[in-house]
Amino acid sequence: xxxxxxxxxxxxxxxxxxxxxxxxxxxxxxxxxxxxxxxxxxxxxxxxxxxxxxxxxxxxxxxxxxxxxxxxxxxxxxxxxxxxxxxxxxxxxxxxxxxxxxxxxxxxxxxxxxxxxxxxxxxxxxxxxxxxxxxxxxxxxxxxxxxxxxxxxxxxxxxxxxxxxxxxxxxxxxxxxxxxxxxxxxxxxxxxxxxxxxxxxxxxxxxxxxxxxxxxxxxxxxxxxxxxxxxxxxxxxxxxxxxxxxxxxxxxxxxxxxxxxxxxxxxxxxxxxxxxxxxxxxxxxxxxxxxxxxxxxxxxxxxxxxxxxxxxxxxxxxxxxxxxxxxxxxxxxxxxxxxxxxxxxxxxxxxxxxxxxxxxxxxxxxxxxxxxxxxxx
Amino acid sequence: xxxxxxxxxxxxxxxxxxxxxxxxxxxxxxxxxxxxxxxxxxxxxxxxxxxxxxxxxxxxxxxxxxxxxxxxxxxxxxxxxxxxxxxxxxxxxxxxxxxxxxxxxxxxxxxxxxxxxxxxxxxxxxxxxxxxxxxxxxxxx
Numbered sequence: 429x430x431x432x433x434x435x436x437x438x439x440x441x442x443x444x445x446x447x448x449x450x451x452x453x454x455x456x457x458x459x460x461x462x463x464x465x466x467x468x469x470x471x472x473x474x475x476x477x478x479x480x481x482x483x484x485x486x487x488x489x490x491x492x493x494x495x496x497x498x499x500x501x502x503x504x505x506x507x508x509x510x511x512x513x514x515x516x517x518x519x520x521x522x523x524x525x526x527x528x529x530x531x532x533x534x535x536x537x538x539x540x541x542x543x544x545x546x547x548x549x550x551x552x553x554x555x556x557x558x559x560x561x562x563x564x565x566x567x568x569x570x571x572x573x574x575x576x577x578x579x580x581x582x583x584x585x586x587x588x589x590x591x592x593x594x595x596x597x598x599x600x601x602x603x604x605x606x607x608x609x610x611x612x613x614x615x616x617x618x619x620x621x622x623x624x625x626x627x628x629x630x631x632x633x634x635x636x637x638x639x640x641x642x643x644x645x646x647x648x649x650x651x652x653x654x655x656x657x658x659x660x661x662x663x664x665x666x667x668x669x670x671x672x673x674x675x676x677x678x679x680x681x682x683x684x685x686x687x688x689x690x691x692x693x694x695x696x697x698x699x700x701x702x703x704x705x706x707x708x709x710x711x712x713x714x715x716x717x718x719x720x721x722x723x724x725x726x727x728x729x730x731x732x733x734x735x736x737x738x739x740x741x742x743x744x745x746x747x748x749x750x751x752x753x754x755x756x757x758x759x760x761x762x763x764x765x766x767x768x769x770x771x772x773x774x775x776x777x778x779x780x781x782x783x784x785x786x787x788x789x790x791x792x793x794x795x796x797x798x799x800x801x802x803x804x805x
Numbered sequence: 806x807x808x809x810x811x812x813x814x815x816x817x818x819x820x821x822x823x824x825x826x827x828x829x830x831x832x833x834x835x836x837x838x839x840x841x842x843x844x845x846x847x848x849x850x851x852x853x854x855x856x857x858x859x860x861x862x863x864x865x866x867x868x869x870x871x872x873x874x875x876x877x878x879x880x881x882x883x884x885x886x887x888x889x890x891x892x893x894x895x896x897x898x899x900x901x902x903x904x905x906x907x908x909x910x911x912x913x914x915x916x917x918x919x920x921x922x923x924x925x926x927x928x929x930x931x932x933x934x935x936x937x938x939x940x941x942x943x944x945x946x
Contacts, residue, residue, distance in 0.1 A: 476863075477863075480863035480864060481846075481863065481864050481865075481866060482849075482863060482864065482865040482866060482884070483865070483866035483884075483885065483886075485866075485885065485886060486866055509846065509864065512844060512845050512846050512866075513845045513846065514845065514846045514847075514848055514864065515845035515846060515847060515867065515869055515882075516847045516848070516867075516882075517847070517848045517850055518847055518848065518849045518850050518865075519850070520850055520851070520852055520859065521849055521850065521851045521852070521862070522851075522852050523851075523854065527926075528933075529933055530933075530936075537940060538940075542937045542938065543937065543938040544933065544934065544936055544937045544938075545936040545937075545938065546933060546936055547936075575932075578932075580928075580931040580932060580934070580935055581935075584931070584934040584937065586934055586937070588930045588933060588934070593854060595854055607856055607857050608857070609852075609857045610856065610857055610858040610859070611859060612858070612859065613859065614850065614858075614859045614860045614861050616848070616861055618861075628856060628858050628860070629858065629859060629860035629861065630860075632853060632860035633860050633861050633862075633863075636860075636862055636863065637863060670813070671847065671849060671865060671884070672809065673847060673882070675808070676880070677878070682809065683807040683808070683809045683810075684807065684808050684809065685808065685809050686808060686809075686812050686880065686882055687809060687812040687813040687816055687817075688812075688816070688847060688865070688867055688882055688883050688884050689816055689865070689883050689884030689885070690817075690884075691849070691865060691884070693862070697854055697855070716855075717854065717855035718855065719853040719854060719855040719856075721851065721853070721862065723862075723863060737855065738855075
């Protein structure tokens with residue numbers, strides 16, 4: 429059978445795209461971008477994190493265009509990002525500078541500065557609130573106004589911009605190994621394709637922009653036994669990090685740098701107990717740290733990243749979760765959904781080629797069988 | 806006032822202040838546009854706390870503008886799509902670089918705005934601190 433090249437489908441494609449717009453608009457009600465920005469914090473944070481681009485406004489437009497489908501929204505943002513010039517690199521950001529809105533530890537009850545719950549769904553009953561179906565602007569404005577006017581009763585002088593890190597507390601006790609500061613410039617996976625073995629900076633960058641579901645599933649698999657870790661949340665914090673860039677003309681003076689704004693992130697420092705051999709073969713338990721951080725408030729992802737970070741620091745051929753190629757090549761939203769999705773695209777020629785081979789093989793077999801039968805007769 | 810503090814006050818504070826300061830300059834001096842407000846990215850370099858190494862967290866969408874006053878360059882750059890504010894910031898930056906007389910009168914305004922920001926933030930933080938857990942030991946029999 430010969431192959432025939434075909435073309436066409438232009439009209440069908442155009443109509444398909446119009447139909448897609450119809451699906452978004454057929455209920456004849458506009459979903460304003462400002463409404464997405466106001467009420468879809470979780471989805472915006474996830475979209476910004478997976479697209480590795482911080483902009484609530486752009487994420488909201490992408491969510492609107494994608495009709496709330498995060499994989500499509502991330503794809504749109506990554507595509508748009510690739511059209512923009514990278515103008516600057518920020519000065520080094522450290523999470524000690526975070527203006528904290530939430531900070532807890534699952535390892536220690538009494539931490540300097542205290543356990544600050546902030547805004548969390550952790551202690552809600554998860555009962556569907558049917559009142560939201562009929563919530564009005566007046567209801568909302570009245571609640572917000574009352575909340576903002578409320579006088580705070582106790583005076584607590586905790587400075588939320590200077591909270592001590594729980595890990596430092598352990599380092600001071602000698603329970604976590606001290607390490608030298610390493611100011612080597614990071615690698616950038618958006619500029620150079622990943623090769624193995626990967627660098628730590630590449631691993632952290634990929635994990636931080638990984639798809640929330642994929643990162644979470646792999647971390648869950650680790651805890652269920654497809655990995656060799658027993659993690660506890662040492663510290664989880666959510667808050668705003670100030671971003672500065674150097675004066676491009678004279679980058680030597682830190683006081684001469686430009687403040688460009690603050691970005692909200694979630695950071696998780698996971699503690700993993702390990703047995704280490706000390707002098708004279710004496711064995712002691714110490715803690716290793718797994719580090720997780722991502723844009724917005726996305727705690728499950730940051731914790732999962734912390735778990736996977738530690739897995740990839742401790743390679744183990746017994747578990748795929750400790751294999752950097754297995755983890756890093758499969759958690760990116762655009763790469764994984766893009767590849768799976770491309771299976772829908774026409775594969776007529778490749779499939780016909782496979783079909784040809786099968787038919788030829790079958791024909792050969794049947795001819796051989798026929799010859800054998802003739803010989804027997 | 807150093808640029809680091811000044812830009813932090815202007816961006817965290819009310820945009821009215823930036824407009825007010827920039828207008829003082831644009832009313833009296835010729836401001837040459839070097840680069841119209843335009844969008845771009847800033848890559849965030851972060852230090853992690855496990856090995857104290859650096860990595861790239863991701864990019865931030867920014868607006869940047871460049872102007873010149875008396876031959877001195879001013880840059881205005883901030884997170885988000887804010888062309889007007891980036892222009893005001895660039896004008897203010899150029900005014901500082903050119904050491905214009907008007908700048909001397911800005912210190913009290915900037916310090917007052919810094920105070921406003923501090924008050925607002927303290928109110929916000931007080932609300933956050935309402936969520937701090939107060940553990941109480943339970944009776945043990």
